[in-house]
Amino acid sequence: ELKVxxxxxxxxxxxxxxxxxxxxxxxxxxxxYWYRQDPGKSLxxxxxxxxNGAVKQEGRLMASLDTKARLSTLHITAAVHDLxxxxxxxxxxxxxxxxxxxxxxxxxxLTVNP
Amino acid sequence: xxxVMQNPRHLVRRRGxxxxxxxSPMKGHSHVYWYRQLPxxxxxxxVYLQKENIIDESGMPKERFSAEFxxxxxxxxxxxxxxxxxxxxxxxxSSPTSGRRYEQYFGPGTRLTVT
Numbered sequence: 001e002l003k004v005x006x007x008x009x010x011x012x013x014x015x016x017x018x019x020x021x022x023x024x025x026x027x028x029x030x031x032x033y034w035y036r037q038d039p040g041k042s043l044x045x046x047x048x049x050x051x052n053g054a055v056k057q058e059g060r061l062m063a064s065l066d067t068k069a070r071l072s073t074l075h076i077t078a079a080v081h082d083l084x085x086x087x088x089x090x091x092x093x094x095x096x097x098x099x100x101x102x103x104x105x106x107x108x109x110l111t112v113n114p
Numbered sequence: 115x116x117x118v119m120q121n122p123r124h125l126v127r128r129r130g131x132x133x134x135x136x137x138s139p140m141k142g143h144s145h146v147y148w149y150r151q152l153p154x155x156x157x158x159x160x161v162y163l164q165k166e167n168i169i170d171e172s173g174m175p176k177e178r179f180s181a182e183f184x185x186x187x188x189x190x191x192x193x194x195x196x197x198x199x200x201x202x203x204x205x206x207x208s209s210p211t212s213g214r215r216y217e218q219y220f221g222p223g224t225r226l227t228v229t
Contacts, residue, residue, distance in 0.1 A: 098145065098215055102147075103159065
């Protein structure tokens with residue numbers, strides 16, 4: 001059974017600081033997804049990492065993937081209050097068909113304080 | 115191109131009633147996934163459907179839950195005889211018929227409250 005673990009689950013940061021969220025998964029997968037969810041809202045796709053060594057950046061967020069270590073990181077640079085949200089990583093178990101069902105981590109609740 | 119639509123956005127049911135949740139995928143999408151988010155938890159996969167077919171229902175509870183995606187109309191997740199433990203946010207996601215089929219677009223969710 002595929003397991004996805006995120007840490008930390010809770011992260012309180014000061015504005016302007018840097019931090020990293022980690023996502024480990026238990027079985028081989030070539031795709032890793034990061035989503036953001038604001039309270040009471042839906043999931044917004046941030047990144048889809050498609051191969052070993054993939055790195056993507058958008059604004060103050062940068063995500064990377066190491067498929068050999070089964071590890072992805074989401075790095076936050078110079079945090080601002082608007083980044084406060086819950087961040088989920090997810091992995092699919094597709095092995096060639098059309099089924100890309102996702103297994104999610106429990107999420108990291110990020111609070112950025114002034 | 116309208117995004118994934120779900121309705122209702124909020125649904126209140128008494129114990130024992132039925133809940134019907136609807137999901138209209140994006141145009142050009144023929145794959146639909148349903149996920150459930152219990153309070154303070156991440157999302158859990160429930161079922162994956164294509165038009166007129168259930169492909170993977172490994173995440174569906176064995177009783178009271180069913181899903182369909184007819185040739186015409188939205189996908190429907192049906193919960194019979196709801197219990198308090200069914201209170202959750204239910205999200206559907208759709209993905210393209212061809213091309214980047216791994217890319218799932220999430221709807222706004224239906225928040226079900228069972229009283």
